[in-house]
Amino acid sequence: MAFGRLERARAPSPMSDINMTPLIDVMLVLLVIFIITAPLMSSSLKLDLPKAEGSRASETPAFIAVAIDPAGKLYLGEQPVTVDELREQAQRAAGRNPATEVQLRADASVPYGKVAELIGLLQTAGLSKIGFITAGPPRGDGSPSGGSAAGR
Template identity: 45%
Template sequence: MAFGSFDQKGGSASPMTEINMVPLIDVMLVLLVIFIITAPLMAHSIKIDLPQVSSKPVEQEPVIIDLAMDKTGGLYWNDTPVQMDDLREMFVNEGKQDPQPELRIRADADTRYEELAQILSMAKGSGLKKLGFITQPGSESAGGNPASEASPATGGATQGSGNAAPANGAPANSTPAPAN
């Protein structure tokens, strides 16, 4: 194999014109070994007679419990009035069923959080796993931006166009001053 050097001593001044084939041969040998090993594995397979199934999937309606709570704390189990004392026993009975029902809690906006926390604690303690809340979407303001409604964070002020004022106190329609 010929190696070229940059010094002019004892060598020819012409550039080396041979291609170094050693790295190409190494790569080819590695690929050849890989294909020799994997080719028999790809062709070898086991024939298995799998059973054929011709049934429909079972479609089961989920059982839903609608637990409603009004402003005064009145509880309604699927539109039937219930007492808080009877609720734990009802949760335990429903938690034993298979499949478990979904408990959907629908509470008034003015309901105390403490009462909802007690209900959630009872439901979880009795083994119910599928809990959810039913809410109504909020009303949108004239500009379509729910954040532009009066809130304590904005000081109670609203913009007629739905755009919020910048945080630096500048009017919403002002343009920034050009930089010098």
Template identity: 40%
Template sequence: MTAFGGFSQGGGQGPASEINMVPLIDVMLVLLIVFMITAPLLTHAVKIDLPQAASQPSEDKPETVALALDADGGLFWNDEPLPAEALGQRLREAAARSPQPELHLRADQGTRYQKLAEVMSLAREAGIGKMGFVTVPEP
């Protein structure tokens, strides 16, 4: 008996339970050929001669300068009171240091934006490259 049944008129036999393996083998052989062709392409690498670097990471962390502004317009340089006239000179001195310190601005909630903008402008004119704002998260 064949896999699809025969031409005989005898109806005494039950349905055939054989699986035709030829199409499955054909698919397997096609996949085998495809993988044999693509496998060498996946392992292809370009040989290049990379330069060797011999440097150590920098251990120097730039110091930070905390500049605080209170609601009345008072300035505090690292928690020490600072007259408004001396701010420009202090910022220029800080900008001239190597590595240049980071300026952390802390402002009271009641501080006028105009005062904060003036301080930021002075810092930019003095040459401060890194400036950030310090805030207190709400509980």
């Protein structure tokens, strides 16, 4: 029984470490936000899509060639056609073989909306295989290097 000096319990010393848990939580939330929004920001890039490097078009037994020039005129093969004539020809081709491929050539200056309308017309006619024919990258002498198919 020692009634000597009573020592008071010392108060704990202040913690000098930084609590990392809130910092990690904030960083994870920011990471998730960037992962979700990064693909959305890629649509604001200005791209010249018609110049693409890709594999050569494979030999397919059934295809039709459709083109649209800068003025918006439609061509089936090398012959100019109207929208109704193109729709009729596409329906005939789809009736003969539903797997008929459309090889679409569009000038780089044609608005995207016109190309989308043309694709919609072809799909409603029953043709769903649409390949975009593009010019290859320019050669060293400045001339384009032949066409290639992309977007199949």
